[in-house]
Amino acid sequence: xxxxxxxxxxxxxxxxxxxxxxxxxxxxxxxxxxxxxxxxxxxxxxxxxxxxxxxxxxxxxxxxxxxxxxxxxxxxxxxxxxxxxxxxxxxxxxxxxxxxxxxxxxxxxxxxxxxxxxxxxxxxxxxxxxxxxxxxxxxxxxxxxxxxxxxxxxxxxxxxx
Amino acid sequence: xxxxxxxxxxxxxxxxxxxxxxxxxxxxxxxxxxxxxxxxxxxxxxxxxxxxxxxxxxxxxxxxxxxxxxxxxxxxxxxxxxxxxxxxxxxxxxxxxxxxxxxxxxxxxxxxxxxxxxxxxxxxxxxxxxxxxxxxxxxxxxxxxxxxxxxxxxxxxxxxxxxxxxxxxxxxxxxxxxxxxxxxxxxxxxxxxxxxxxxxxxxxxxxxxxxxxxxxxxxxxxxxxxxxxxxxxxxxxxxxxxxxxxxxxxxxxxxxxxxxxxxxxxxxxxxxxxxxxxxxxxxxxxxxxxxxxxxxxxxxxxxxxxxxxxxxxxxxxxxxxxxxxxxxxxxxxxxxxxxxxxxxxxxxxxxxxxxxxxxxxxxxxxxxxxxxxxxxxxxxxxxxxxxxxxxxxxxxxxxxxxxxxxxxxxxxxxxxxxxxxxxxxxxxxxxxxxxxxxxxxxxxxxxxxxxxxxxxxxxxxxxxxxxxxxxx
Numbered sequence: 001x002x003x004x005x006x007x008x009x010x011x012x013x014x015x016x017x018x019x020x021x022x023x024x025x026x027x028x029x030x031x032x033x034x035x036x037x038x039x040x041x042x043x044x045x046x047x048x049x050x051x052x053x054x055x056x057x058x059x060x061x062x063x064x065x066x067x068x069x070x071x072x073x074x075x076x077x078x079x080x081x082x083x084x085x086x087x088x089x090x091x092x093x094x095x096x097x098x099x100x101x102x103x104x105x106x107x108x109x110x111x112x113x114x115x116x117x118x119x120x121x122x123x124x125x126x127x128x129x130x131x132x133x134x135x136x137x138x139x140x141x142x143x144x145x146x147x148x149x150x151x152x153x154x155x156x157x158x159x160x161x
Numbered sequence: 162x163x164x165x166x167x168x169x170x171x172x173x174x175x176x177x178x179x180x181x182x183x184x185x186x187x188x189x190x191x192x193x194x195x196x197x198x199x200x201x202x203x204x205x206x207x208x209x210x211x212x213x214x215x216x217x218x219x220x221x222x223x224x225x226x227x228x229x230x231x232x233x234x235x236x237x238x239x240x241x242x243x244x245x246x247x248x249x250x251x252x253x254x255x256x257x258x259x260x261x262x263x264x265x266x267x268x269x270x271x272x273x274x275x276x277x278x279x280x281x282x283x284x285x286x287x288x289x290x291x292x293x294x295x296x297x298x299x300x301x302x303x304x305x306x307x308x309x310x311x312x313x314x315x316x317x318x319x320x321x322x323x324x325x326x327x328x329x330x331x332x333x334x335x336x337x338x339x340x341x342x343x344x345x346x347x348x349x350x351x352x353x354x355x356x357x358x359x360x361x362x363x364x365x366x367x368x369x370x371x372x373x374x375x376x377x378x379x380x381x382x383x384x385x386x387x388x389x390x391x392x393x394x395x396x397x398x399x400x401x402x403x404x405x406x407x408x409x410x411x412x413x414x415x416x417x418x419x420x421x422x423x424x425x426x427x428x429x430x431x432x433x434x435x436x437x438x439x440x441x442x443x444x445x446x447x448x449x450x451x452x453x454x455x456x457x458x459x460x461x462x463x464x465x466x467x468x469x470x471x472x473x474x475x476x477x478x479x480x481x482x483x484x485x486x487x488x489x490x491x492x493x494x495x496x497x498x499x500x501x502x503x504x505x506x507x508x509x510x511x512x513x514x515x516x517x518x519x520x521x522x523x524x525x526x527x528x529x530x531x532x533x534x535x536x537x538x539x540x541x542x543x544x545x546x547x548x549x550x551x552x553x554x555x556x557x558x559x560x561x562x563x564x565x566x567x568x569x570x571x572x573x574x575x576x577x578x579x580x581x582x583x584x585x586x587x588x589x590x591x592x593x594x595x596x597x598x599x600x601x602x603x604x605x606x607x608x609x610x611x612x613x614x615x616x617x618x619x620x621x622x623x624x625x626x627x628x629x630x631x632x633x
């Protein structure tokens with residue numbers, strides 16, 4: 001399968017990151033008639049009851065998601081596509097884990113998950129992860145495609161470009 | 162690797178995206194180098210202007226358009242930095258957007274009422290004065306964690322959701338002109354109208370199936386739901402007085418206060434006046450966590466209730482200090498205890514947000530009798546007037562097997578669960594905290610933490626096993 005070129009994956013991946021960020025600012029939690037975005041929701045729930053274990057770490061760092069997305073774009077702009085793809089994969093997995101975890105909670109009483117924000121975030125995370133994987137595949141095939149076999153030794157060598 | 166002059170740097174040796182887009186760059190040069198003549202250069206190596214080599218053959222391909230991309234890349238990078246930074250700044254602001262107090266007691270209650278009117282339970286909890294919020298919510302959160310660990314509640318249970326209990330307030334209004342001043346940091350705001358509807362439904366509590374089967378073998382009782390509506394206007398008409406909500410000032414900001422509201426309503430319904438400056442009992446803590454409990458026990462044994470109030474946390478129990486004089490005045494004289502603590506040995510350990518002080522041994526004198534109780538591992542050493550008795554878990558199990566469970570002795574699983582429960586008894590203690598270098602009692606927190614301490618050593622299905630044992 002031929003991987004899409006960088007001028008396709010880069011904008012699509014960027015759109016994925018923007019969608020993730022947009023999703024996090026949409027409503028995530030409905031308490032009575034009040035809707036809160038992901039940051040306000042995690043902030044209030046953490047103040048009132050706290051999170052534990054791995055969730056605590058992921059949620060404590062959640063407001064830094066914007067910086068993480070910017071970092072992915074900066075690394076990609078610097079031409080380090082493989083590193084950018086790996087970072088994007090991590091950001092996508094982080095966002096998907098948090099949003100997926102939120103969606104898994106059943107509505108109870110007056111306080112319930114507002115699905116709009118988490119769903120948009122999951123969509124963004126899926127796009128980001130898919131483009132990151134495609135970019136990584138493209139990078140790996142690009143590297144391996146540039147090898148040749150030395151007719152004398154029979155060993156594979158990297159071609160010089 | 163040869164790159165055009167404005168190619169992005171590639172410190173990782175990663176291929177640049179531009180390499181993928183320009184096939185002419187990817188032609189490997191496998192031809193052997195010429196033995197003579199000008200040095201070879203690949204088709205994309207453009208000699209420097211005015212330098213060395215005459216161009217022969219067909220015209221060179223147009224130079225790469227990288228100089229056109231550079232501004233675009235810079236713009237994208239700038240947008241990413243500004244956008245990502247702004248997003249994180251707004252996100253951090255939102256995540257810390259708690260209720261940080263209001264400028265006046267009326268504003269504090271208005272804000273609370275706004276949350277009540279929108280049935281925003283999380284907002285209501287977030288409105289509590291910080292010390293009250295910590296004192297109330299931390300033990301409750303711990304209890305819910307224990308209940309999940311012991312398979313009483315499903316893993317989805319959550320303190321902030323208070324499943325099974327819905328409170329909805331509508332059209333709450335209050336009379337700003339009738340705000341009552343208790344002292345410089347407590348005021349009472351008076352609600353005049355609106356409705357508060359509550360609905361408690363045991364069926365909505367996320368109990369596990371195994372717990373429900375054991376606790377309610379016939380299914381949940383028909384009275385497992387309860388609901389009602391309080392019409393504040395009716396209450397005002399019936400009592401002739403508005404509903405009183407107290408607000409507390411902390412560092413110049415006003416918060417609605419649950420404890421002050423309870424204290425104010427108790428005093429008001431008893432027909433007492435608001436506490437005056439003479440009723441204030443200043444906090445006076447102890448030097449260590451264990452010392453504060455020792456002093457409290459000594460004060461209790463002597464009926465020195467003023468000292469007990471002095472030892473109460475000025476954060477959690479500021480209300481006790483403000484209402485101290487009224488409380489002491491209303492304690493019946495005959496309630497003075499009749500015992501002396503001759504010796505008290507304590508131990509302490511850190512728990513969530515506090516230190517829990519528990520008993521090691523105590524010697525108590527009552528008229529004509531002296532009793533010593535000491536905890537030694539899983540055994541209780543009891544000495545009454547020189548008569549020594551050692552009570553261990555195994556002794557209790559033996560007594561149960563010889564008595565109520567004679568027909569069907571305890572199974573190993575039941576013995577283990579019972580052993581764990583008994584291990585929890587020495588865990589029960591008093592929660593204390595430190596403020597400004599002095600240690601104080603935290604009564605509300607200690608009370609809410611009782612079951613947490615007791616059930617702490619229980620494991621896995623122990624609670625369910627004990628529940629089943631009780632139904633034998």
